[in-house]
Amino acid sequence: MSKFEHVSVVKAANVYFDGKVTSRTVEFANGDVKTLGIMMPGEYRFGTAKKEIMEILSGNVDILLPGEELWRKIAGGDSFEVPANSAFDIKVLDVTDYCCSYIG
Known part of the structure; x- marks a missing residue:
């Protein structure tokens, strides 16, 4: 899926690692939540609360x-x-x- 329709986007960015990783939260009518973001070169460690499916769009x-x-x-x-x-x-x-999808 190359685009999402009928969604809400949280205006405030999620900023990690001094701005080297950023994302925006996308909320779907059915309650699903995804983030769309950019990561700059570097090494990072992320914790998860929910199961995540991370789709690498480019890079x-x-x-x-x-x-x-x-x-x-x-x-x-x-x-x-x-x-x-x-x-x-x-x-x-x-x-x-x-694009990161949060499951559960």
Whole structure:
């Protein structure tokens, strides 16, 4: 899906890591919530409260998921899931556009 229709967008940005990662929250009529954002190159650790599906729209990242020992390469067009109440590490290799869906 390349665009969302009939949604509400929270005006205030979510800003992390001194502005190197930013996103906007998109709320759907059925209660679903997603964020659309940009990550600048760097290494970051994110915690999760809900299960997340992270879709990389463009860019390249390496991820280390909970319980795994090997980093995975993820490119634009790919996605990955992160369990609720956990954390993951991400190495952003170039400017990366993403969409994160929150489940549950």
